[in-house]
Amino acid sequence: MQRTETTENSIRLINLLLLPGLLGIALSLLTNNVAMMGIIVVAPLLFILCVQILKFPILLFYAIFIINYFIMGISRYSEISGISVIVDVLLACTLVLIFIHTALLRNIEWKHAANILTLGSFIWLLYCLAEIYNPSGVLRGWVLSRGLAYYGFLISVIVALLFNQYKWVKHLIFMIAIFSLIAVGKALMQKSIGFDFAEAAWLDKGSYKTHLLSSGTRYFSFFTDAGNFGSNMGCAGIMFFIAALFVKNKGLKIFYAIVAVATTYAMFLSGTRGAMIVPLAGLALFAIVSKNVKILTASGVALIAIYSFFVFTDIGQSNQLIRRMRTAFRPTADASFNVRKENQKTLAVHLKDKPFGEGLGLSGVENKDISIRLTTMIPNDSWYVKIWVETGIVGLILYLGMLFAAIGRGAWILMFKVKNKELKGILTGLLCGIFGMLISAYGNPFWGQFPTMIFAFTGLALVLKAEHFDKELEKQYN
DSSP: OOOHHHHHHHHHHHHHHHHHHHHHHHHHHTTOOHHHHHHHHHHHHHHHHHHHHHHHHHHHHHHHHHHHHHHHHHTOOHHHHHHHHHHHHHHHHHHHHHHHHIIIIOOOOOOOOOHHHHHHHHHHHHHHHGGGGGGTOOOOHHHHHHHHHHHHHHHHHHHHHHHOSHHHHHHHHHHHHHHHHHHHHHHHHHHHTTOOOHHHHHHIIHHHHHHEEEEEEEOOSSSHHHHHHHHHHHHHHHHHHHHHOOOOHHHHHHHHHHHHHHHHHHHTTTTOOGGGGHHHHHHHHHHHHHOOOHHHHHHHHHHHHHHHHHHHOTTTTTTTHHHHHHHHGGGGGHHHHHHHHHHHHHHHTTTOTTHHHOOOOTSGGGTTTTOGGGGGGGOOSSHHHHHHHHHHHHHHHHHHHHHHHHHHHHHHHHTTTTHHHHHHHHHHHHHHHHHHHEEEEEEEETSSSSTTTHHHHHHHHHHHHHHHHHHHHHHHHH
16 A cells, blocks of 8 residues: 555654654653653653644544533642633634634635524624623623633634534533543542542632531532532433433443433532422423423423422422422522522612623622622622623623523424434433523523533534534435
8 A cells, every 4th residue: 555645754753753752761761850751751642632633623622621621620729820711722722723724724614603602692792892891890800701701602613613523422422421420420429538628628718608508518529619510410410311312322322321310319419409490491391392292291290290299298308408409499488599589689779770780790799809899799699690780681681592592593403403313312412401501590600600601502502503413414324
């Protein structure tokens, strides 16, 4: 077989670097320089990785997705501030690679980036940029809220452009399953072994007030908090339950079913009452998207049974996990719910003459260091309240309109455009999980935190590209 020019050039490069590399290893051994040895050994691997990323930019997006999932857990063990800037840098690098591939290789089809999510998120980006002129705003708050402005737009565009084959979707879904199990494992370690030094330090700084309760400990794994963890586990539970029903591979079907059970259990470990709505809302959407009478009936019966169990019975009341979750179905009897409603009334009076809000980064007690005012003295306790306070009723309508329009469009595509059952099942599970988290965000401000926002926009972008994947699979089988 004749060697290609690329292969010949690769061999020449390897031969050119081999001798200096061997000499360097010999020198590091003679001088007992472990650091030099490590650099010499790792350098070729990094070089190969960089070459592969240049060839396949989607690998860089995978890196972003991995970092996004674990970054907040890692930050607990690091004194580095602003660690999230890593994601910003990688997003910029990914865009540069996309432009390079567009200009030189012409293998990026920009028409795929035109959808309701990219359009909506671009309008939202412009609105957030305009918030810099909000008279009650603060520049520092605006700068620190940059992710809220542009993450959705960048992620939706990048995913639409780079995910051009169904195999990439399957890889990502499998990665999410692995990450979810790792998250469950960490929560089980916290429950059985206890919190490590970094987690204990984080709790001591004030988080113990919301996680070490008389009703029981709320476990948070490596997420920002228990609310974020619980909602993401609820999302994974319904997502992989639906995926397990439709994947063809028997081994994968069993694996996804195990992930669904494990993450649902982890949702209860979080002690997050609002997380209960994630699988329930997801199941309701699944019943609609499936267009199947049997599934619709089974889902309806399941929803009624779950609701009746928590509302009309006291079964399992001795179990602290069930007891805490049951309060989510009886909100008026919960003191914290009543306090939230009173806080919202106070904020409503304050925002009556502020249709564009207080300004980005100026809501919630966590932002008191930016500016001390009424809106930073009252906890958000809701992502919707956060958006409302910071961007006003105009911003809230715009933001939620963008997301619900994307979910509605995605559901319509899955219902009427996608023929491949496995593809439809996997993407339906993804959409149902995201929809459940968006509904749950009414009672918890986790939506804008790592890893939820990037995960959600990635999933929505994939669902909106379902027709493309369906046509690819149709060509394969014809």
